Amino acid sequence: MEAVNVINHTKQEISFEKILVVGLGQLGLPVAKYVKERGFDVYGYDNNQLVMESAEKQHGIKRLENFKEIDVFLICISTHREDDISSPQIDGLMAIIRKIAKEATNGKLVSIESTVPRGTTRKMFEILEHRFHVVHAPHRWFALEEEIHGVNQQRVIGGVCDCCLRTGIRFYDGVDSEEKTDLEFYTGMKSYRSLGIPMYSVSTVEIAELSKIVENADRYLQIAFAEDLYMFCKANHISFAELRDAVNTKWNVNILEPRDGIGGHCIPKDTRMFLESSEIKSKILIAAQEVDKDYRKYIEGIVKDINKLNH
Ligand SMILES: NC(=O)c1ccc[n+]([C@@H]2O[C@H](COP(=O)([O-])OP(=O)(O)OC[C@H]3O[C@@H](n4cnc5c(N)ncnc54)[C@H](O)[C@@H]3O)[C@@H](O)[C@H]2O)c1
Ligand SMILES: [Zn+2]
Ligand SMILES: [Zn+2]
Incomplete structure (x- = not known):
């Protein structure tokens, strides 16, 4: 791994402004709507043009122009074969990761929300050469009980490296005990804009998977x-x-x-x-x-x- 590519572990913080949801299906669309409600600048990307159009027209999810400007990538694409819904397939996920590796700006956060087999997130981290923070925050969204088991219920999160996990928790939960600011200390207010989702962090990304x-x-x-x-x-x-x-x-x-x-x-x-x-x-x-x-x-x-x- 080239040292020059790897994220500087000392103090490199992303400000979370522009969020991209990749895959706007059953899971991705409610995720995008939720992130928008939380006040972020939300973009969508789906290789099905009809899906993209409907997200844009009906829910105001903006079509993405450029991967370069994105701060957080939330990957919600399907992980089953098109011709057999009970067969796992991660080819689409890999294609997106390669696109991010090529087109996005180093230092940003990539979160895999899709369900993946053990070992997948580490593979992606390697493709991205740790030029990006990589976390896995598998989703528990449940269509039949969206009110109580929707986007903001508690979830497990794991990072490949500590700096990734810290950045992920900061984005999802807003709590980052190691980096509490004075604002939070004196007022109890969360110091970062976050999704406000309670996250249960685990020590390895494989446990999250x-x-x-x-x-x-x-x-x-x-x-x-x-x-x-x-x-x-x-x-x-x-x-x-x-x-x-x-x-x-x-x-x-x-x-x-x-x-x-x-x-x-x-x-x-x-x-x-x-x-x-x-x-x-x-x-x-x-x-x-x-x-x-x-x-x-x-x-x-x-x-x-x-x-x-x-x-
Ligand atoms: N639906 C649920 O209730 C639910 C709950 C928890 C977890 N999950 C997991 O979330 C993931 C997504 O599930 P879903 O139900 O939203 O699937 P879905 O089939 O409804 O939606 C997936 C979307 O991803 C798009 N897509 C596929 N490959 C792409 C690519 N390479 N680039 C861009 N877009 C692409 C498809 O066009 C589709 O719109 C799966 O891994 C699933 O296991 C789903
Ligand atoms: Zn790291
Ligand atoms: Zn990292």
């Missing part, structure tokens, strides 16, 4: 158990609903409902990211994937039977 995919793998497991139990009940002529209600009266048990199988572009894909993050695979998750496959076949069969009856 794993925290997100383990979170969703845990959810996968819970749903798969519900599916398993449902099929058990059907095979043994037992009411699943009644059994579930009875078991859930215990304070520390919460059996879920199985519904239509484990879908969407987050939980199955993130569970695969977790499985692919190690040579030694989690046996219980592999079994859970099998259960989900069986359950889908099972409900497909029921739907077919119902259709037959209706004919």
Whole structure:
């Protein structure tokens, strides 16, 4: 690594003015709107022109002219294959990182908010040669409960290097204990303009990456158990609903409902990211994937039977 490229670790502070949200989909659009509400100068970048146009016209997210002027890059692009939503893919992410490496101004902050497999953020940090601060702040935004689980709920953050983490926390949370200014000391006011999101910092960027995919793998497991139990009940002529209600009266048990199988572009894909993050695979998750496959076949069969009856 060329010393001349690396960020000066002594005291180089970014002022956070111009923020770019890359990827304005399900996650990126609410992020951009939130950052705008917080008073920042917000720009958007999406390779889908229709998405970009609608963000611009309907939400006032400005189209980006030049990467050079941006202080913070918030990367919210998809990390699944276009033709298979449960397959992880980070090619688009890599392309954006290369573009930042080429076109942006050294010393700025790059935050990966998309969900990524273990090791991805460090790879990006290496491409950027630490000319930029790099953090991973995986998102927990939940479409169905945007009011309570929206953009500003508590999140995990990790940096590849301490200076990156410090800069990230300063931008997201505004709290930076090592650099408290007199203003904050005397008035209790946050000294930096920030997103005002409570961040839970971890000591390595890999823990931040794993925290997100383990979170969703845990959810996968819970749903798969519900599916398993449902099929058990059907095979043994037992009411699943009644059994579930009875078991859930215990304070520390919460059996879920199985519904239509484990879908969407987050939980199955993130569970695969977790499985692919190690040579030694989690046996219980592999079994859970099998259960989900069986359950889908099972409900497909029921739907077919119902259709037959209706004919
Ligand atoms: N949607 C959620 O509820 C949610 C919650 C937490 C985390 N996440 C994670 O956030 C990330 C984004 O998810 P999403 O739901 O917003 O996906 P999405 O498919 O709705 O949106 C992604 C957007 O990124 C754009 N994009 C893709 N590649 C690009 C590129 N190379 N350059 C510019 N733009 C590009 C697409 O055009 C699209 O508009 C994923 O990693 C996902 O796992 C999503
Ligand atoms: Zn550093
Ligand atoms: Zn740094």
